[in-house]
Amino acid sequence: MRFKAAIRNIHTFTKLTGSLLLLSKVVWIRLDNDQVRFTVIPERGSQVWAVLSIDSIFEDYSVHSNTPGNTIHLQVSLTHLNRALRSAINATFASIRLTKKDGIPLLAITITTTTFASLRRPPTLEGLNERRLPSEAPNSTSRAEVDRGNDDSISFQDHPPAPFPSDRETTITQSVAATVLPPQSVASIHEPTCREPDVHILLPPLLQLKAISERFTKLALPTSSAATGDENLSTRLILSASPYGEFRIGVQTAACKIESKWQGLTNPELDPTQIEGGEEGVREHASTRQKNLTREEAWATVRVEGRDWGRVLGVGRLGGRVVACKSPDPFFEK
Amino acid sequence: MPILSFSLNLDGVIRIHNAVQCLAKFSDTVSLEARSDRLTMSTLNSSKSAYASFALDSSTYFETYRYNDARLSDQSQEGPSRFTCQLYNKALSSVFKGRLGDMREKETAAERCEVAIQDDIDNTECRIVVKMICKHGVTKTYKLNYESTEIKHALFDRNSAKNKWRIDASVLRSFLEYFGTATEQLDMYAEDGRIAFTSYTEKVMHGREILKHPLETSVALDTLDFEEFSVEEKMHVAFSVKDFRAIVLHAETLKTNVQAYYSLPTKPIQLTYNENGVNCEFTLMTIGDYPGSSTKPAPISVRGSSATPTGGRPSRQASLQPTQSNTIRGVEEKQREAMPPPSQPASRSFPRAPQSQSGPGSFRPESLSQRTSRPSPPPPKASLDPESLFLPAEDDDRQWDETNYEDEEDILGWDASGNHKASALQKLQTAPEEASRYESLPAWPEDSDRRIAPTQRLAEIETLFSQG
Structure with missing residues (x-):
């Protein structure tokens, strides 16, 4: 059983683990020839079933397994994986591979960085002079170009100030303990099936939505003296979306009723090639029927637990577009 | 007559604070050893696997330093006389607080510090007296008890x-x-x-x-x-x-x-x-x-x-x-x-x-x-650890983490970052026909001049509501 890959997009990988970490401490990673899947199934709260194409985070990817379908199932601590990846933020190169040490499988993340070079004392006078000399010439030529009214400043770009010469690299190896799951143990875990969504809508900026959601959740929570840290207390936020580009979030308590509404959002169209039944399937789809309703009737409404919703919105750190599908369960895709 | 008296400027006080903080991570006591040429703060951890010491040079570290070894000179034949004692780290760290040099508390910042160690067999009051001379003529005086002990230093060749x-x-x-x-x-x-x-x-x-x-x-x-x-x-x-x-x-x-x-x-x-x-x-x-x-x-x-x-x-x-x-x-x-x-x-x-x-x-x-x-x-x-060592949130990633709902600070959080100037407020207004659905609530201010500021206290919202 082997797994090896270079991490192509450290930023995305780190943010992904960071947002999953809010929901659960342990992630199930499924690696095969075509996809990487990250699944978190917390004891309570929202599940995440994330499917990534391999080249969105990895390159030079290789998986070898004896199991049918060449699949590796791993379980790792998200806390440690996230911490390990965060140390790669400034890396020049990072790779990940599955190894074994003292009988414990490990996901070893090897990070190459030259950042320590910048921490060192400023270069000696000699070094400075050497550095100045080559950059002197392009500066003067480009100034001449500006004088001539030529705004082509590319000559600046061609000669960026060379970083202080240092070919010394520091290698950081982060070893995250992992367990390899036998295929039969995960065979019975299936993604929950949802009813066909009534409405598809692109959510407003998630940071904004998250702040408002949390504000509402907090307002609706019983006063802290009564709560005394009881985790079972929950607040229901009411989310509604319509096929007319409108989205509402609200909360109702004995004392108050608050609602925020966005207009002019986008309702993405279904892609017939992705829908079972093609054009016919789209016509029969629940969301198509919803579109035929009037503006007042077309609202699809769900209730979500406020804290859990806030954690789910943490996925916004990935910066992607978010499609919410309104059905009995909210389900997200990046 | 104090056996040791010295005075420090603010920088010296802060560096003593840093040293005391560091010693606190090894053990909860600090040993002081005063000599004519230096003052040593040291500690040995409870498993005796780690020893830490900070020797402050009498001529360069202190503004003034006077070690009065008259009392001990006749007793110790083994070398230069020294005075040793031990006290709780917490006692020292509560005197040499980190905030002393904090710019936010400029008004009460200490300007200098005078310390005297009184040790006299005839005197029952054996104390370390620390005077923090602050701005506006304020002087804070601390009297710390100590225990007279022999100090163990680590030998290292x-x-x-x-x-x-x-x-x-x-x-x-x-x-x-x-x-x-x-x-x-x-x-x-x-x-x-x-x-x-x-x-x-x-x-x-x-x-x-x-x-x-x-x-x-x-x-x-x-x-x-x-x-x-x-x-x-x-x-x-x-x-x-x-x-x-x-x-x-x-x-x-x-x-x-x-x-x-x-x-x-x-x-x-x-x-x-x-x-x-x-x-x-x-x-x-x-x-x-x-x-x-x-x-x-x-x-x-x-x-x-x-x-x-x-x-x-x-x-x-x-x-x-x-x-x-x-x-x-x-x-x-x-x-x-x-x-x-x-x-x-x-x-x-x-x-x-x-x-x-x-x-x-x-x-x-x-x-x-x-x-x-x-x-x-x-x-x-x-x-x-309050001085957390780990990756600082350079790209305000923390705003995506879960909110602490128990946080008493009551601040409206939206767009506090200022990063979303364009997008944050443009769609927040409640449409007029929607507003009428809630008779009990005032309509959202339509006038852009009266738009609610991004961050406000809960109390301000209440006044807004009562006007409506």
Whole structure:
């Protein structure tokens, strides 16, 4: 059983683990020839079933397994994986591979960085002079170009100030303990099936939505003296979306009723090639029927637990577009 | 007549605060030793596996320093007189608070500090009196009780420590950001021009517990990154990562180079640095494997001390040893004179049987006597550390984390970041026909001039509602 890959997009990988970490401490990673899947199934709260194409985070990817379908199932601590990846933020190169040490499988993340070079004392006078000399010439030529009214400043770009010469690299190896799951143990875990969504809508900026959601959740929570840290207390936020580009979030308590509404959002169209039944399937789809309703009737409404919703919105750190599908369960895709 | 009186400027007070903070990570007591030429703050941890000391030079560190040794001169024949006592770290840290130099509290900042230690057999009031002279004529006076004790200092023979390196503290500090929070040991291993610092945990876990096994982090860097490097290769030497963290965090406040001296695994390692009249020394016990018997040491990888980025060619400069850091060694030799000599000649390699030393000033690391034993520091709780060491949220990633709903601070959070100027407010208005659905609520202000500011107190919202 082997797994090896270079991490192509450290930023995305780190943010992904960071947002999953809010929901659960342990992630199930499924690696095969075509996809990487990250699944978190917390004891309570929202599940995440994330499917990534391999080249969105990895390159030079290789998986070898004896199991049918060449699949590796791993379980790792998200806390440690996230911490390990965060140390790669400034890396020049990072790779990940599955190894074994003292009988414990490990996901070893090897990070190459030259950042320590910048921490060192400023270069000696000699070094400075050497550095100045080559950059002197392009500066003067480009100034001449500006004088001539030529705004082509590319000559600046061609000669960026060379970083202080240092070919010394520091290698950081982060070893995250992992367990390899036998295929039969995960065979019975299936993604929950949802009813066909009534409405598809692109959510407003998630940071904004998250702040408002949390504000509402907090307002609706019983006063802290009564709560005394009881985790079972929950607040229901009411989310509604319509096929007319409108989205509402609200909360109702004995004392108050608050609602925020966005207009002019986008309702993405279904892609017939992705829908079972093609054009016919789209016509029969629940969301198509919803579109035929009037503006007042077309609202699809769900209730979500406020804290859990806030954690789910943490996925916004990935910066992607978010499609919410309104059905009995909210389900997200990046 | 106080036996010791000295005064400090604000900078000196802050640096004492930093030192006290660092000592607190080793033990909850601080030992003071006053001499005519220096004041030493030191501590030995409870398992006697780590010793930390800060020697403040009397002429450079203090504004004034007067050690009145008249009382003791007739009693002590063994060398220069000294006054020793011990007190709780908490007592000292509550006097030398970190906020003293804080710009936010400029109005009450201390300007200077005067300390007097009163120690008189005839006087029942034996106290350390600290006067903080603050702005606007405010003087805060603290009287601390102390316990008169003999102090144990760690003995460390640098001549027998043939491995040494020196590196900028900020480089070591950057390691800390990579290390997992719950690891216990830090292993050093040099090979092929690189040295690896590995933080790891010994615990063996089974089953589902494996996932809780702390992150093992190895940072390998080129020996050319060191100002000076002379270390035997292929030898594992490990010590407490918690102690390392405490030392490096303090060293970074002084922006200095940290120097390490060590010989073999299971022998102590000393980390020292010296800046602005503070001589910091830390002696830590090590564990580790030594390849084969100690009679045939592996080749020492030595590098010239003149480390220019390009021209650090490897050369054997074993003769460097006696010429360097004379000042530090000078201090230490004086220190050794004052203490009862160890029962074994100092010229032998490191004292092999620490148990046989019985002098009151000697370091008796009981946990070192067997090779297999190791210091067992309590698991560090770095995640709760207020001076958290780990990656700062450079790209305000934290705003995506879960909100603490129990947080009493009642602030409207939207668009507080200011990053979403364009998008944040444009769609927030409630449409007029929607507003009418809630008769009890006032309509959202349509006028853009009266739009609610991004951040406001709950109280302000209430006034807004009552107007409606």
